[in-house]
Amino acid sequence: xxxxxxxxxxxxxxxxxxxxxxxxxxxxxxxxxxxxxxxxxxxxxxxxxxxxxxxxxxxxxxxxxxxxxxxxxxxxxxxxxxxxxxxxxxxxxxxxxxxxxxxxxxxxxxxxxxxxxxxxxxxxxxxxxxxxx
Numbered sequence: 001x002x003x004x005x006x007x008x009x010x011x012x013x014x015x016x017x018x019x020x021x022x023x024x025x026x027x028x029x030x031x032x033x034x035x036x037x038x039x040x041x042x043x044x045x046x047x048x049x050x051x052x053x054x055x056x057x058x059x060x061x062x063x064x065x066x067x068x069x070x071x072x073x074x075x076x077x078x079x080x081x082x083x084x085x086x087x088x089x090x091x092x093x094x095x096x097x098x099x100x101x102x103x104x105x106x107x108x109x110x111x112x113x114x115x116x117x118x119x120x121x122x123x124x125x126x127x128x129x130x131x132x133x
Contacts, residue, residue, distance in 0.1 A: 060086055
């Protein structure tokens, strides 16, 4: 009867038995490979989420008529948040309403060949000024 108990325990013990030195090394390599794979998977998932967010940002920017440079300033994680940010951006940088042009004062410009303009003194006026000095 002791032999029967040993034989049943031997079957169970074989599965739970220590793996030995080579088995432990193989198990450690497998665990390291799994950790590396999980890390790579997390990096790929983060990169994919980043790319999806950039695509959504470009899509919203195109729908709202923004340039790529303006699209970089959109913040938010959902489409609604990005659309609200795009609306705020277009509102903030809306061109001033075009009305009649503002009137600027006209400068009295003269050509270089005619320094006095149309009111040039005559030769007699110049002679009188010289004689007064």
